[in-house]
Amino acid sequence: MLESIKQYLSTNVTPGEAGSMFWATIYVLAITIGVSLAVLSMNWLERKILAHMQIRLGPMRVGPHGLLQPIADALKLLIKEDVIPAGADKIVFWIAPVFVMMTAFTTFIVVPFGRTAAVTDMNIGILFMLGVSSLGVLGVIMGGWASNSHYPLMGSLRSGAQMVSYEIAMGLAIISAVLMTSLGATGTGTLSMVGIVQAQADQRTWFVFSMFPLGLAAFVVFAIAMVAETNRAPFDLPEAESELVAGFMTEYSGFRWSLFFLAEYAAMLAVSSIAVTLWLGGWLRPFPNWLSGPAWDLAFSFVPGLTFLGLAAMCFIGTVRMPKILQLRIQTIGLGTFGAVLAAVGLLLLVPGVRERSQDVFWFTAKVAVFMYLYIWYRGTFPRYRFDQLMKVGWKILLPVSLGVLIVTAIVGVRQELWAALTGVTR
Amino acid sequence: MGGAYGGDTVSLGPILRKVFLVDLVKGLGVTFRNQSEEQRVTEQYPLERPEVYERFRGQPRLKVNPDNGESLCIVCNLCALACPEQLIVVKGERNPITKRKYPVQWTYDLSRCMFCGLCAEACSTDALELTQDYEMALYSREGMVLDQAALERGQEPVRYAR
Amino acid sequence: MSNGNYNRPDLLDLDTKQETFLDTTEMVLNMGPQHPSTHGVLRVILKLDGEKVLGTECIIGYLHRGVEKIAENRTYAMFNPYVDRMDYVAAVSNGLGYCEAVEKLLAVEAPARAQYIRVIMTELCRIASHQVWLGTHALDIGALTPVFYAFRDREEILKIFEKYCGARLTTHAFRIGGCIYEIYDGFEQDVKNFCQKFLPKLDEYEELLTTNRIWVARTKGVGVLSAEDCIALGVTGPVLRASGVEWDLRKKQPYEAYSKFQFDIPTGLNGDTYDRYLVRIQEMRQAVRILLQAVESIPAGPIMAKVPKVIKPAPGEVYHSIEAPKGELGYYIVSDGSTQPYRVRVRPPSFVNLQALDKMVRGMLVADVVAVIGTLDIVLGEVDR
Numbered sequence: 022m023l024e025s026i027k028q029y030l031s032t033n034v035t036p037g038e039a040g041s042m043f044w045a046t047i048y049v050l051a052i053t054i055g056v057s058l059a060v061l062s063m064n065w066l067e068r069k070i071l072a073h074m075q076i077r078l079g080p081m082r083v084g085p086h087g088l089l090q091p092i093a094d095a096l097k098l099l100i101k102e103d104v105i106p107a108g109a110d111k112i113v114f115w116i117a118p119v120f121v122m123m124t125a126f127t128t129f130i131v132v133p134f135g136r137t138a139a140v141t142d143m144n145i146g147i148l149f150m151l152g153v154s155s156l157g158v159l160g161v162i163m164g165g166w167a168s169n170s171h172y173p174l175m176g177s178l179r180s181g182a183q184m185v186s187y188e189i190a191m192g193l194a195i196i197s198a199v200l201m202t203s204l205g206a207t208g209t210g211t212l213s214m215v216g217i218v219q220a221q222a223d224q225r226t227w228f229v230f231s232m233f234p235l236g237l238a239a240f241v242v243f244a245i246a247m248v249a250e251t252n253r254a255p256f257d258l259p260e261a262e263s264e265l266v267a268g269f270m271t272e273y274s275g276f277r278w279s280l281f282f283l284a285e286y287a288a289m290l291a292v293s294s295i296a297v298t299l300w301l302g303g304w305l306r307p308f309p310n311w312l313s314g315p316a317w318d319l320a321f322s323f324v325p326g327l328t329f330l331g332l333a334a335m336c337f338i339g340t341v342r343m344p345k346i347l348q349l350r351i352q353t354i355g356l357g358t359f360g361a362v363l364a365a366v367g368l369l370l371l372v373p374g375v376r377e378r379s380q381d382v383f384w385f386t387a388k389v390a391v392f393m394y395l396y397i398w399y400r401g402t403f404p405r406y407r408f409d410q411l412m413k414v415g416w417k418i419l420l421p422v423s424l425g426v427l428i429v430t431a432i433v434g435v436r437q438e439l440w441a442a443l444t445g446v447t448r
Numbered sequence: 449m450g451g452a453y454g455g456d457t458v459s460l461g462p463i464l465r466k467v468f469l470v471d472l473v474k475g476l477g478v479t480f481r482n483q484s485e486e487q488r489v490t491e492q493y494p495l496e497r498p499e500v501y502e503r504f505r506g507q508p509r510l511k512v513n514p515d516n517g518e519s520l521c522i523v524c525n526l527c528a529l530a531c532p533e534q535l536i537v538v539k540g541e542r543n544p545i546t547k548r549k550y551p552v553q554w555t556y557d558l559s560r561c562m563f564c565g566l567c568a569e570a571c572s573t574d575a576l577e578l579t580q581d582y583e584m585a586l587y588s589r590e591g592m593v594l595d596q597a598a599l600e601r602g603q604e605p606v607r608y609a610r
Numbered sequence: 611m612s613n614g615n616y617n618r619p620d621l622l623d624l625d626t627k628q629e630t631f632l633d634t635t636e637m638v639l640n641m642g643p644q645h646p647s648t649h650g651v652l653r654v655i656l657k658l659d660g661e662k663v664l665g666t667e668c669i670i671g672y673l674h675r676g677v678e679k680i681a682e683n684r685t686y687a688m689f690n691p692y693v694d695r696m697d698y699v700a701a702v703s704n705g706l707g708y709c710e711a712v713e714k715l716l717a718v719e720a721p722a723r724a725q726y727i728r729v730i731m732t733e734l735c736r737i738a739s740h741q742v743w744l745g746t747h748a749l750d751i752g753a754l755t756p757v758f759y760a761f762r763d764r765e766e767i768l769k770i771f772e773k774y775c776g777a778r779l780t781t782h783a784f785r786i787g788g789c790i791y792e793i794y795d796g797f798e799q800d801v802k803n804f805c806q807k808f809l810p811k812l813d814e815y816e817e818l819l820t821t822n823r824i825w826v827a828r829t830k831g832v833g834v835l836s837a838e839d840c841i842a843l844g845v846t847g848p849v850l851r852a853s854g855v856e857w858d859l860r861k862k863q864p865y866e867a868y869s870k871f872q873f874d875i876p877t878g879l880n881g882d883t884y885d886r887y888l889v890r891i892q893e894m895r896q897a898v899r900i901l902l903q904a905v906e907s908i909p910a911g912p913i914m915a916k917v918p919k920v921i922k923p924a925p926g927e928v929y930h931s932i933e934a935p936k937g938e939l940g941y942y943i944v945s946d947g948s949t950q951p952y953r954v955r956v957r958p959p960s961f962v963n964l965q966a967l968d969k970m971v972r973g974m975l976v977a978d979v980v981a982v983i984g985t986l987d988i989v990l991g992e993v994d995r
């Protein structure tokens with residue numbers, strides 16, 4: 022048993038490649054726990070960062086600086102009474118949040134956290150992610166239907182219409198990026214997520230910079246469409262218009278609502294992963310070409326450990342600056358302990374063996390974290406679009422732009438063949 | 449988008465600003481700048497209590513002469529007459545020796561008070577004052593009707609433990 | 611949705627086919643009194659055709675406290691604290707209007723120093739009220755941060771109020787005949803510091819909103835009110851000025867010391883929500899201009915005129931109105947010769963402006979109703995009294 026574990030760990034393959042169900046299950050569990058932790062920390066981060074942008078403090082009481090707030094929220098939601106509206110379709114009411122959550126989590130199977138740190142590397146990876154996240158729309162509509170109330174139904178239909186409209190622009194932008202994978206030496210493209218990042222490594226450029234400005238344009242289109250896809254500000258009218266037309270989540274309370282909430286954050290993480298993989302070089306470290314060479318590789322490999330040590334230092338500074346009164350003593354101790362844990366993780370990440378293995382995952386996570394910050398930043402800054410303006414942006418602005426970018430990318434990509442065909446000169 | 453800013457000609461500047469989302473980026477810059485710590489104005493009550501200024505109209509107090517401990521109030525009843533809500537009731541007796549009236553019963557109904565300050569303005573001996581205490585929360589309504597002893601003592605707020 | 615105690619069956623009873631202008635494809639939606647966006651307890655009944663609004667009906671009175679009736683049982687000086695509670699966002703203006711009305715009845719005038727102090731306090735109050743409007747209006751449209759920035763500035767103003775008169779919100783700052791509180795040491799410096807810090811902040815808010823394409827898309831062309839409609843409905847204040855009518859009581863019927871200061875009256879072009887937004891931002895800038903002029907030149911002298919201890923005006927009536935932040939705030943006081951007024955009728959600007967809601971939202975979408983209510987800047991304390 023131990024030998025087979027050691028043998029698997031020594032080879033550097035994904036469970037899909039190794040053909041091992043056991044390891045696939047382990048990886049799936051790890052991803053589930055990881056995504057759940059990420060959602061919990063997103064909850065805390067959103068409240069704190071949004072609060073700081075709004076010149077206030079955010080949660081400060083539940084645990085030091087509100088660090089235990091997500092746990093308190095989760096506990097509170099768990100112990101709430103489970104209310105099902107009269108006349109609601111019980112089975113569909115039960116399935117809808119589970120459905121949305123399942124689709125959001127299933128997309129993580131193909132997300133490549135590293136070269137071999139994925140559950141499996143399907144050769145239709147990106148198509149799989151897009152398809153499964155589209156299924157989430159069905160869950161939203163089921164939720165509105167099963168509530169047996171006029172306003173959630175309208176809200177869910179609006180939400181669904183919005184998600185579907187922006188998926189078209191997303192899909193076209195994704196196709197532009199996939200087209201770019203075929204510009205490499207082999208001349209063939211790939212839909213597999215690992216393959217796309219490999220193509221970026223082989224072409225020695227992140228796709229956001231390649232064929233400037235086409236890569237950037239496709240990236241910007243995707244970045245806007247993904248915010249609308251996940252119903253976040255500034256496109257969150259179906260959710261936030263709870264004054265007049267209530268969102269589809271109205272009749273859900275307690276645990277079921279928390280599942281919707283979890284699914285929303287997981288969907289945000291999933292589409293951010295797509296963006297990172299397709300345009301921002303996935304798990305590749307920054308500046309692989311400018312700052313290349315073993316010395317720079319070594320320098321960059323220290324960054325994960327140093328990041329955690331930096332976070333630990335922030336915790337320790339916070340501990341020192343806590344007011345020295347009796348009521349806050351437990352919080353001070355807690356913050357110090359948390360800082361110590363972070364420092365331990367940081368030191369662990371500086372150990373040479375762990376350093377190599379953790380590089381890829383760290384860079385991927387860091388890039389996804391940047392996107393999460395952008396999500397929160399948008400929420401704090403922009404007003405909301407009205408629903409008709411939202412649909413106008415999706416259909417009349419993003420769709421033509423992404424279509425144009427796709428066509429121009431295709432033409433530029435085959436320019437040599439095109440030129441040869443036009444002038445009759447063979448290569 | 450030209451209306452309020454005038455200009456009907458098609459010029460490059462606005463088009464570039466629109467394509468490159470300049471207005472949105474400027475807005476993002478504003479919220480980013482405001483994240484720094486010196487911008488935060490939250491006071492964490494009850495750990496940090498706000499300072500109030502001298503003229504703050506808060507908890508009423510009846511002042512007492514510090515030398516001989518007798519109340520400064522001479523039961524002129526002007527405060528009761530000035531109060532819009534008529535929540536002050538004063539009864540007094542005249543001290544036969546000093547010929548000075550002193551209060552025997554002095555009640556102030558804090559629950560209806562709107563802290564307008566007309567009573568303190570009307571007081572002829574400067575005995576009634578609205579002080580800077582603002583923590584007047586109680587668990588029962590009866591405690592809101594203050595008698596002379598409570599008014600002279602002032603409020604002793606219970607400091608919260610957490 | 612069948613409340614039998616309102617005698618508008620055509621509006622609320624969908625089952626009976628009546629000979630009205632309604633047909634049965636319409637839906638009636640209730641934006642109830644408890645509502646995050648109606649700025650108080652306002653109930654709006656909307657007649658909708660799908661998404662489009664066909665008509666509205668406002669049901670008010672949830673905050674009625676009988677202020678005008680209370681006035682009949684209080685003396686003139688005693689009623690002063692009550693007027694603060696009508697428009698509780700801009701209490702100083704209410705007090706100013708009432709004191710001036712009674713002074714007009716008594717035919718006294720506040721001394722010059724008191725007038726300058728009153729102007730300074732009222733302009734600070736105007737900025738404070740417009741900050742509340744800015745924050746809540748932006749919040750309704752979806753921008754979550756300007757409300758906190760606006761309230762931070764308002765906090766500075768409320769600190770000045772507290773230092774001056776002892777209360778932040780229900781200030782009771784003025785008395786009949788002048789002011790009772792002398793300005794404290796450092797008052798001029800505080801006001802100047804505030805003005806200096808406030809103008810860059812105002813630029814920041816404009817950077818966040820004025821050119822923002824989402825803001826413009828949500829507010830341009832929404833809730834258009836033409837100048838003729840404004841005048842016909844009796845709408846005053848920034849709403850009137852944004853429709854192009856240059857009417858500001860501080861210039862047209864100057865009161866207090868306003869004639870001594872130089873300031874402009876911003877007007878708008880189209881009368882839509884965006885113009886009202888711009889007009890109010892400009893008004894804040896002009897208020898800072900007035901403040902800086904006023905604070906330099908406060909004359910010395912008494913702060914209280916010779917007013918009898920017991921105010922007993924001769925029988926008569928007076929109507930006096932001022933330019934409150936929300937519009938024309940008027941007081942109609944009838945005196946019968948006794949110490950208590952016979953009748954005090956308040957003309958609240960929000961009440962009259964609210965009647966324009968119906969005209970403004972017809973043909974708009976449901977999401978715009980919230981924006982339009984925000985742009986009218988109503989305070990239910992004033993509407994219901």
